Amino acid sequence: MKDNKITTVDADNLRESIIKTLAVIARINEKEINDSILIKDELGIDSIMSLEIIANIEKRYNIQINEEDTMNITTVGEFIDYVIHIINKK
Amino acid sequence: MLKKYGIRKGFIAALFLNNSIDFISIFFALIEIGATPIPVNMAFRAIELDEIFSNADPHAVITEKDHLKVIMKYLSGRIVVERNGGNFLMRDSGAGGFGRGPAEVDHSIATINYTYRGYGYPLGAMVPHIQYLFGSELLQEAVRLDAGERLLVVLPMPHIFTLIGCIFLPLIYGITPVISRSRNPLRLFETVHAYQIQNILAVPELYELLYKFRDSAGDCTPLNAFLSGGSVMPDEMYGRLVDEFDVDLIHGYGLTEFTPVSRNIRGDIRPGTIGMVCDGLEYKIDPCDEFGFGEILIRTENMTKAYYRRSAESRDVFQNGWFRTGDIGRVEDGHLIFKREKKKTRKVKGNMVDLLEVQRILMEYPKMRNAIIECNDSILSAAVEIDSARNFDSEVLSIKKFLEDRIAGYKIPKIFSRI
Structure with missing residues (x-):
């Protein structure tokens, strides 16, 4: 098992950080964002915004996200879980 | 291959293909056969597709396999060719268009490209072969790319700006298009480095995204020029991009019916304008208000002159050889300034x-x-x-x-x- 698996504390920090990123790009108060919020329909994230979010997260966590993998992700929670999965796979 | 599948001269073929070498091969193969491609925006859904399939009634559909679910209800009775991982195969879709005669499309027409004029539905601009050639020549006069240079292709190929700037211009002038599968700014910078890209063709919003990630750009020395169009480039962003990337930012203006109408020319770039009206185009501002603003009209033998099976709309838009762009602007020292859309x-x-x-x-x-x-x-x-x-x-x-x-x-x- 690799050492870079993220802990519960890390996961909480990561969750908070991703929500902050989404809030800034969607121009919405981060308190209004929770795991069940729909990224496209409720946050109004369009294709250019999603590129910005992905690039931000890739930079911060030194990972690569396959854009096609994210096509079927609908909620904030699913997106966070996906990022955790990618970090754990590193 | 396309002939083997039954596609013949006079047939109309709707293309639902991602950016790829195959897109370009199929596009030109159809033209070579004498068929008329419709490069369709892959983002279109039922309301746009209902209109396109009912208006153009294409004999054939050439599509990515994973796009089939979007267009399934339109396939019956047409020749359907699916692309899967770079391989093509014919799909059984009933009668398959074999019994139908050719469409009434003049041989001077290269493609039918759906666009909007504010009528509430798309119109199929009948783009002549000469428009692609003349448009490429006018764009090259401005951007002055050297044979052997590389151009990064980011925008979807069905857009007229991409077709002219990233397919026709490179083929005519010996430029190498490099197709990026991703629009992620970090991947784009990696591609610039890996392929020593000199030029990028994109919309202002993508350049803005590159600017936001400028600290990940690395050494962008190879970059020479950003070719920009599709929407308004704010003056402030223009200055930032030029300062940051040290490139010629060549912004222009065009429509499906003719591209480019105007473009900044290397060495004579005027920020805040959409450039000089192209040589060989007649233009007028009509009617013109006290500040010189009015609807931009253009005229050339080499532009689209009608919409497919839409005679009333064609008469509204193309009057006495003039194309009413539906956009408001004015001309200052030969440079066009865009104000807003008049059309809806x-x-x-x-x-x-x-x-x-x-x-x-x-x-x-x-x-x-x-x-x-x-x-x-x-x-x-x-x-x-x-x-x-x-x-x-x-x-x-x-x-x-x-x-x-x-x-x-x-x-x-x-x-x-x-x-």
């Missing part, structure tokens, strides 16, 4: 949105009594009057879900309010 269309991040079309589909939502669509700062909003006692946030979610399969995603309003 707006640009949202480089994509054209017909406000009436969005309203039309919203009015199909159950219990919708009225809908007013507006676009400010490239953000679409809808004010709706609806007979429903439901919580408005839930209603908005349900409206967005309703729109999802019916209209291109970029046309779904971001902001909803009650009338």
Whole structure:
């Protein structure tokens, strides 16, 4: 098992950080964002915004996200879980 | 291969293909056969596709396999060729268009490209072969790319700007297009480095994204020029991009019916304008207000002159050889300044949105009594009057879900309010 698996504390920090990123790009108060919020329909994230979010997260966590993998992700929670999965796979 | 599948001279073929070498091969193979390609925007959904399939009634459809679910209901009776991982195969779709005669498309027409004029539905611009050649020549006069240079292709190929700038111009002038599968700014920088890219063709919104990630750009020395079009380039962004990337930023203006109408020329770039009106184009501003602003009209033998099977709309737009662009601007020292659209269309991040079309589909939502669509700062909003006692946030979610399969995603309003 690799050492870079993220802990519960890390996961909480990561969750908070991703929500902050989404809030800034969607121009919405981060308190209004929770795991069940729909990224496209409720946050109004369009294709250019999603590129910005992905690039931000890739930079911060030194990972690569396959854009096609994210096509079927609908909620904030699913997106966070996906990022955790990618970090754990590193 | 296409002939083997039954595609013949005079046939119309709708293309639903991602950016790829195959897109280019199929596009030119169809033209070589004497068939007419329709390069279709892959974001289109039911409302746009209903119109395109009913208006053009294509004999054939050439599509990515994973796009079949979007277009399945239109395939019956047509020749259907699917692309899967770079391989092509014919799909059994019933009669397969074999019994049908050729379409009534003049041999001077290269393609039918669907665009908007604010009528509430797309119109198939019949783009002649000469428009692609002349447009490429006019663009090259401005950008002056040298044979052997590399050009990064980021925008979807069905757009007229991409077709001319990234396919015809490179083939004619010996430029190498490098097709990026990703628009992620970090991947684009990696591609610039890996392939020593000198030029990028994109919309202002993508350049803005590159600017936001400028600290990840690395050594961008090879970059020479950003070719920009599709929507307005704010002056402030122009200055930032030039300073940061040390490139010639060549911004221009064009429409499906003719591209480019105007473009800045290397060595004579005037920020705040959409460049000099191209040589060989006649233009006038008509009617013109006291400040010199009015509708931009252009005329050349080499432009689109009608929309497919839309004679009334064609008569409105093409008058006495002039093409009414539906855009308001003025000319200052030969440079065109764009003010706004007169027609009921707006640009949202480089994509054209017909406000009436969005309203039309919203009015199909159950219990919708009225809908007013507006676009400010490239953000679409809808004010709706609806007979429903439901919580408005839930209603908005349900409206967005309703729109999802019916209209291109970029046309779904971001902001909803009650009338």
